[in-house]
Amino acid sequence: MPTVISVKSLVKTYVVGEVEVKALRGVDLEVERGEFLSVTGPSGSGKSTFMHIIGCLDRPTSGQYLLDGQDVSRMTKDQLAAIRNKKIGFVFQGFNLLTRTSALDNVELPLLYGANGMKTAERHKRAMDVLKAVGLENRADHHSNQLSGGQQQRVAIARSLVNQPSILLADEPTGNLDTRTSIEVMEIFQKLNLETGITVILITHEVDIAEYGTRTVAFRDGVVVTDKQNTRRRMAQDELAALPAPTA
Amino acid sequence: MSVFMIIRIAFKALSRNKMRTALTMLGMIIGVAAVITMVALGTGAQTSIDAAVQSAGTNTVIVSAGNFTQGGVRQGQGNASTLIPDDAVAISQLPGILYTAAGSSTRAQMVAGNQNWNTQAQGTDVDLPLINAWPVDDGSFFTTQDVTQAAKVVVLGTVVRDQLFGTDSEPVGQVIQIQHQPFTVVGVMASKGQSSMGQDRDDTVFIPYTTVMKKMRGVTFINNVTVAAAEASQVTAVADRIATLLRVRHKIAPGDPDDFMVRTIEEMASVRKEATQTMTALLASIAGVSLLVGGIGIMNIMLVSVTERTREIGLRMAIGARGRDVLLQFLVEAIVLSLFGGGIGIALGFGVAQGVTLWQGWPTAVSPNAVFLAFGFAAATGVFFGFYPAQKAAALDPIDALRFE
Structure with a gap:
């Protein structure tokens, strides 16, 4: 399996006032294509900083980050914006959908910034394809405020997929959802990971959510403390089948 | 990313909050309409002077007895016996x-x-x-x-x-x-x-x-x-x-002043025309102030909008918008606001000018110059007052913007 993410001695230092905060103190990590990596750790462990750098939202103070073999650690802001658009799909805790905007328009948004001269019909087709992949093709015309939390998160997942990125980066995607909906969202991630082979990186502080991944990396004080394959992986599809049908 | 796309994005963003968009435009609408109406009234007055000159005959010359000053004594024209x-x-x-x-x-x-x-x-x-x-x-x-x-x-x-x-x-x-x-x-x-x-x-x-x-x-x-x-x-x-x-x-020695005055109708009209022009300029500049206020209103709303939509900006940046794209989007939003406001204002100005002619009987003429001027000013206002908020939006850090509550 080819390596998607390769990180070597990654250091990130923030200067807050006169105090230097070392958020990352030398992280080495490799992620192969098709992995489902869970990143855990308490707050202040550096996992958020790690996610920002992996997501090309921020640049490391020192160290190297190869994404698909391309060194992105020294790129300009505009180059990083293009990388984010093409190679990374973000899913956030707060969904971050545009209000008063249809699901379809929300999903199309990354296409507006990336593909130059893509025809409207082509954009619609691609957006509908990914909405179908998350099971929301019937809700394409619904505005985001007309959708439930789980549906909104699925729209957000569809949006992250529309540009066929190399990695799917989910930051506490179940933080605002109840247990059943959380499992439903995890089922989508697992399905996408298994069926399309997309690399998923899941940032979470919930240990049981982390167990849906194939591998768990734990952060503490800016370094990786554990890195192990999940021997007893939770499978969302089986759990959903075992759960009683929703009463409503 | 093409300009066409950015315009599309700006339109979508504006249509998401129609009430606010309409109110913001109102300032621009009133400003432009006021300028158009004032200039229309002034131009109308001038046109009626021109018409009066035509009806009096442009080839008319009037010779009056006496001059304003004669031998150091001021005299009323037409009263001399010469x-x-x-x-x-x-x-x-x-x-x-x-x-x-x-x-x-x-x-x-x-x-x-x-x-x-x-x-x-x-x-x-x-x-x-x-x-x-x-x-x-x-x-x-x-x-x-x-x-x-x-x-x-x-x-x-x-x-x-x-x-x-x-x-x-x-x-x-x-x-x-x-x-x-x-x-x-x-x-x-x-x-x-x-x-x-x-x-x-x-x-x-x-x-x-x-x-x-x-x-x-x-x-x-x-x-x-x-x-x-x-x-x-x-x-x-x-x-x-x-x-x-x-x-x-009249045997007037060289160097001595005339004891008569020779004036053409056009000369006489031009004095009055100048007065009308001054009045028009005055009214138009007062109306221009309301245009300026309209522009500041747009800047105000755009600044509020940038703060309110910080997370949206963060999201756009996360999914690949460059600083330039965000800058352009907000700039285009401001320009669209002012151009649409300007367009509606021109129509309203036309209407008010027609109304004044209809109900007051004052002559009005909407000159293309005034329309171009008002429209150009509206566009310039959009760029000028839209730039600062747009730049503020573009300078946001995506991480901070996404965390913004």
Whole structure:
């Protein structure tokens, strides 16, 4: 399996006032294509900083980050914006959908910034394809405020997929959802990971959510403390089948 | 990312909050409409002056006796005794002159039966209707013979006719008393309406100038000579010739000031036009202030909008928008706001100008210049006041923006 993410001695230092905060103190990590990596750790462990750098939202103070073999650690802001658009799909805790905007328009948004001269019909087709992949093709015309939390998160997942990125980066995607909906969202991630082979990186502080991944990396004080394959992986599809049908 | 896409994105963003968009535009709408209306009123006034000049005859030259300053003594024009009927005859023989009419006027009380009316009695010559393109409606103008004989005949303006004999009466042949002397009515002029000075030109009577001189004022001089040049292009040359002739006839030494004034209708109108232009500029600049306020309103809303949509900006950046894209989006939003506001404002300004014409009877003319100016100003306002908020949006850090609550 080819390596998607390769990180070597990654250091990130923030200067807050006169105090230097070392958020990352030398992280080495490799992620192969098709992995489902869970990143855990308490707050202040550096996992958020790690996610920002992996997501090309921020640049490391020192160290190297190869994404698909391309060194992105020294790129300009505009180059990083293009990388984010093409190679990374973000899913956030707060969904971050545009209000008063249809699901379809929300999903199309990354296409507006990336593909130059893509025809409207082509954009619609691609957006509908990914909405179908998350099971929301019937809700394409619904505005985001007309959708439930789980549906909104699925729209957000569809949006992250529309540009066929190399990695799917989910930051506490179940933080605002109840247990059943959380499992439903995890089922989508697992399905996408298994069926399309997309690399998923899941940032979470919930240990049981982390167990849906194939591998768990734990952060503490800016370094990786554990890195192990999940021997007893939770499978969302089986759990959903075992759960009683929703009463409503 | 194409500009077309950015415009699409801006439209979508604006349509997401229609009420706010409409209110923001309102400032721009009112500002542009005010400018358009004010300039339309000013242009209308100028157009009506031009029309008045046309109807008075662009080739008209007026010679008045006296000058504003003469030998250090200020005199009212037309009151000097230096201009005599022979001067008018001499002027009429100059080349390039079509018609000449000597003038001698006085205010007088006129009585017909039990009605009386005080008005301007204009002593003039037979060619005046031709010079002013002002036809006689009923009867005829007085004749050369009337002038030579200083006959007691009168041609009434419609207002005087209405006052003395009643509306739509036919007083030709009747006799009226002017300064206790009987005058026979030989004609009634067509209605001419207001002059560019706002005077009612129909409130007058015409009498042979010789009659006014000899039988009403008892003087040997005239007040003025109205001259029509043969060609409008020769007006200035004709005016110069008249001045030269009169200086010779009045034996004015070189270097001494004229004891008369030669003015063309266009000169007189241009003074008034300048006053109107100043007024228009004043009104338009006051309206311009409201445009400025509209622009500041747009900046205010855009700044609020940037703060309110911080997470949206963060998201757009996370999914690949560059700083430039965000800058352009907000800039285009501001420009769209001001251009749409400007467009609606132009339409509203048109409407208000039409309304003023309809209900107030004031002449208005919406000039293309004013439209371009207002539209250009609206666009410039959008760019100018939209840039700062847009730059603020583009400078946001995506991580901070995404975390913003």
